[in-house]
Amino acid sequence: MSKLPEMISKHEEAIRADWLKTMSAATRRSDLMSSEEMKAQSQELLAAIANGTKSGEITNLDGPAWNAVRELLTAISASRAKQGFTTSETATFVLSLKQPVFNVIRKELAATPDAMFEEIWKATHLLDKLALLTADAFQDTREKFIARQQEELMELSTPVVKLWDGILALPIIGTLDSARTQVVMESLLQAVVQTNSRFAIIDITGVPTVDTLVAQHLLKTITAARLMGAECIISGVRPQIAQTIVHLGIDLAGVITKAKLADAFALALQRTGKSVISTDGGNTKKTLFKKEG
Amino acid sequence: MERIPILRMGQFLLVTIQVDMHDRLALQLQDDLTEKISEWSSRGVLIDISTLEIVDSFIGRMLANIAAMARVLDAETVVVGMQPAVAITLVELGMSLTGVRTALNVETGMELLYELRGDFHSEMGG
Numbered sequence: 405m406s407k408l409p410e411m412i413s414k415h416e417e418a419i420r421a422d423w424l425k426t427m428s429a430a431t432r433r434s435d436l437m438s439s440e441e442m443k444a445q446s447q448e449l450l451a452a453i454a455n456g457t458k459s460g461e462i463t464n465l466d467g468p469a470w471n472a473v474r475e476l477l478t479a480i481s482a483s484r485a486k487q488g489f490t491t492s493e494t495a496t497f498v499l500s501l502k503q504p505v506f507n508v509i510r511k512e513l514a515a516t517p518d519a520m521f522e523e524i525w526k527a528t529h530l531l532d533k534l535a536l537l538t539a540d541a542f543q544d545t546r547e548k549f550i551a552r553q554q555e556e557l558m559e560l561s562t563p564v565v566k567l568w569d570g571i572l573a574l575p576i577i578g579t580l581d582s583a584r585t586q587v588v589m590e591s592l593l594q595a596v597v598q599t600n601s602r603f604a605i606i607d608i609t610g611v612p613t614v615d616t617l618v619a620q621h622l623l624k625t626i627t628a629a630r631l632m633g634a635e636c637i638i639s640g641v642r643p644q645i646a647q648t649i650v651h652l653g654i655d656l657a658g659v660i661t662k663a664k665l666a667d668a669f670a671l672a673l674q675r676t677g678k679s680v681i682s683t684d685g686g687n688t689k690k691t692l693f694k695k696e697g
Numbered sequence: 698m699e700r701i702p703i704l705r706m707g708q709f710l711l712v713t714i715q716v717d718m719h720d721r722l723a724l725q726l727q728d729d730l731t732e733k734i735s736e737w738s739s740r741g742v743l744i745d746i747s748t749l750e751i752v753d754s755f756i757g758r759m760l761a762n763i764a765a766m767a768r769v770l771d772a773e774t775v776v777v778g779m780q781p782a783v784a785i786t787l788v789e790l791g792m793s794l795t796g797v798r799t800a801l802n803v804e805t806g807m808e809l810l811y812e813l814r815g816d817f818h819s820e821m822g823g
Contacts, residue, residue, distance in 0.1 A: 593781030600801055627793045628784040633777060633800035 407512070408523055408530075409457035412450075415508045420450050422504035427497065436487045445480055450501075452476050453534070462526050465533050477534060478541040485545035494542045498535040502528065562588050564595040571672045572601045573665065575640075577610035585621035589628055596634045603672040604629055607665050609640030619654040626659055635675075637661070639668035701726045703733050708740040709810055710772075711803075715748050723759040730763060734770045741810040742767050745803055747778025757792040764797040773798065773813045777806035 412419065423446055428439075452473045459469030477498070484494045505527050513520040562584070565573045574592050578584070592604060606622065608614065614622075626636040639662045641649075649656065662668040673679065699722060704711040710733055712726070730742065744760070764774035777800045787794065798813075800806035 589785060590781065593784060596801070597781060602801060602805065624788050628781070628788045631776075631784040631787055631794060631799055632779045632781065633802075633805065 406457075406460075406462055406523065406526055407519075408462060408509075408526055409454070409460070411508055411512050411523075412454045412457055412505070416450060416454055419501075419504040419508055420447060422507060423450070423501050426500045426503055436489060449473070449476055449480070453501075453530075457530070462530055465530075465537065473534070474537060477538050481538045481542040482545040485542050485549070491539060491542055495535045495539050498531060498538050502531050505531070558584055558587055562591050564591050566595075566599055566601070567605070567669055568673065568676075568678070570599075570601045570676050571603045571605070571669065572596065572599060573605045573607060573669075575607040575610060575665075579613070580611060580618045580621050582617075582621070585625065589625045592625060593628060593632060596629060596632055602634055602676060603637065604634050605637045605639055605665060605668040605672060607640040607668075608638060608645070609642070609665070611640075611645075614645045614648055614654075616652055616654060619649065619652070619656070623656075623659070635660070637668040637671060639663070639665045700729065703729055705733070705737055705739070708738075708814070709807070710734065710737070710739045710742045711745070712742065713745040713748075717751065718749060718756050718759075720755055723756055727759060727763055727766070731766050731770065734767055734772050739772050740814055741772055742774045743803065743806050743810060744774065744776045745778050745806075746776060746783070747780070747802070749783060750780060752783050752786055754790050754792065757787050757790060757794065760797060761792070761794050764794070768796065773810060775800050775806045775809050778802055 424443065427442070427446070456465075456470045456473045459467065461467045461469055465474070480497070481494050484497075506524055509520060509523045509527065513523060563575070565575070567573045572592070572595055574588065576588065580588070592606075595601070596604060606625070608622075611618065622638065626638075629636045637660045638656075641661050641663055660668075660671070662671065670680070699716070701712060701714055701716070701722065704713075710730070712730065714726075716722070733739065734742065742763070744763070749756075760776060764776075767774045775798045776794070779799065798809060800809050
């Protein structure tokens with residue numbers, strides 16, 4: 405039977421004081437966290453650890469006895485991830501508990517080196533696991549944060565713009581993957597219905613590369629729009645991309661492609677029976693759109 | 698038995714699908730439509746599916762079939778008012794309905810039909 409629980413309970417005060425001292429020397433970030441908050445957190449955590457060790461399961465942290473510790477650590481690392489601590493700073497919070505605990509063990513078992521070694525090993529094992537748990541929780545919070553940002557970015561990056569009555573433009577910025585194609589397709593089709601547009605210009609100036617997958621996604625969007633009665637024009641095809649499309653053998657037959665958004669817009673205007681004329685016989689640069697007939 | 702009404706508008710036929718399309722109804726429509734096209738020598742068929750919310754591959758194929766049959770009977774088919782979700786579903790099912798003409802709503806659909814008929818006359822004249 406390990407003496408660790410007993411020792412931790414007995415010297416809880418001393419360990420905590422020692423721990424706070426170690427932390428303030430090593431990783432104290434007064435710019436991110438107040439010392440009162442730090443004190444409260446460490447007191448709570450140490451009490452929970454002392455409680456957990458009493459269950460006797462010192463090496464297995466999956467049991468119900470450690471629930472409180474796990475929850476506490478998860479909450480602490482989540483809040484630290486938001487406060488801007490680094491991974492090592494967060495892990496060190498737990499790891500810096502080692503020295504105070506070892507000091508206590510040394511004091512208690514100085515007479516029996518074998519027993520001392522045994523207890524130190526157990527304590528190391530326990531604290532390492534707790535540190536790993538902290539790091540995991542920290543990572544998890546960060547990853548959720550990144551996932552949320554990606555989601556926001558995806559929504560931001562697919563605007564549908566109305567250029568004229570019955571003409572929409574969809575400038576795509578960034579790589580088209582399956583998830584984004586879905587968003588692009590849905591927002592485009594929704595906009596077609598809402599604005600009653602006969603033409604949709606998909607501008608791919610901002611798409612860095614076009615491979616077979618991207619082309620397939622584009623064709624799907626175009627087919628869906630056609631089914632609804634809207635015609636799509638692809639614009640912003642850079643020379644490099646035109647070469648890639650031909651080299652890959654992508655069949656864009658039946659799809660109108662234009663080099664510039666302006667060319668696509670002019671075509672759409674022409675097809676909807678509108679033309680651009682100069683109001684002053686070409687003397688000024690002012691132009692006006694006028695419906696023919 | 699439940700039937701989808703087929704309305705005659707001059708030389709065009711107007712079909713508005715306002716109920717859930719089940720397979721037998723679709724086959725019935727196919728029968729009725731071909732019958733009416735030949736009876737009234739219609740030049741065009743306009744199918745409004747703006748209230749259709751669910752499609753499967755069978756309905757998709759039926760639309761393509763109707764268009765092909767009408768073509769054989771010398772009538773153009775225009776499908777109008779397809780919902781975004783329906784369009785996405787059909788594309789995901791791999792049905793691009795290549796032979797079917799489409800329009801946003803009944804109004805543009807009728808315009809398209811008149812346009813197609815105009816082409817037909819000019820072909821005959823020239």
